[in-house]
Amino acid sequence: MNQHGSDRQGAAQQGVKQQRTCVGCRSRAARADLLRVVAVGGVIVPDPRKRLPGRGASLHPDSGCLEQAIRRRAFSRALRLEASPDSSVLLRYVQGSEET
Known part of the structure; x- marks a missing residue:
């Protein structure tokens, strides 16, 4: 038992897939x-290797979810930004990944 009174091991050790919510469509999916x-x-x-420092947000890598996130201003909220961020680099990345 741990200090919180449960036998729970880490999710990765148990083989349970970690879930995240897409900031665009708001549906849950595997990390x-x-x-x-x-x-x-x-x-x-984009942080495809999931290694960059700082607060991150999750997004399905398709243009539909990206457009929804931009329209809803979801990146500002999820990443706790004061100003609207520039998403042109991410847009090029997503469009490039859809072509391949």
Whole structure:
């Protein structure tokens, strides 16, 4: 038992897939199916390796979810930004990944 009184092990050790919510469509999906994005100097950049420092948000890597997130201003809320971020780098990344 741990200090909180449960026998629970880490989710990764139990083989349970970690779930995240897409900031665009708001549906839950496995972490591996979503693209992590972070804000770097007011610009939203993709983090496909999930290694960049800072607060991240999850997004399905398709243009529909990206458009919804931009329209809803979801990146500002999820990443706790004061100003609207530049999403042009992320848009190019998503469009490029849809073509392949």
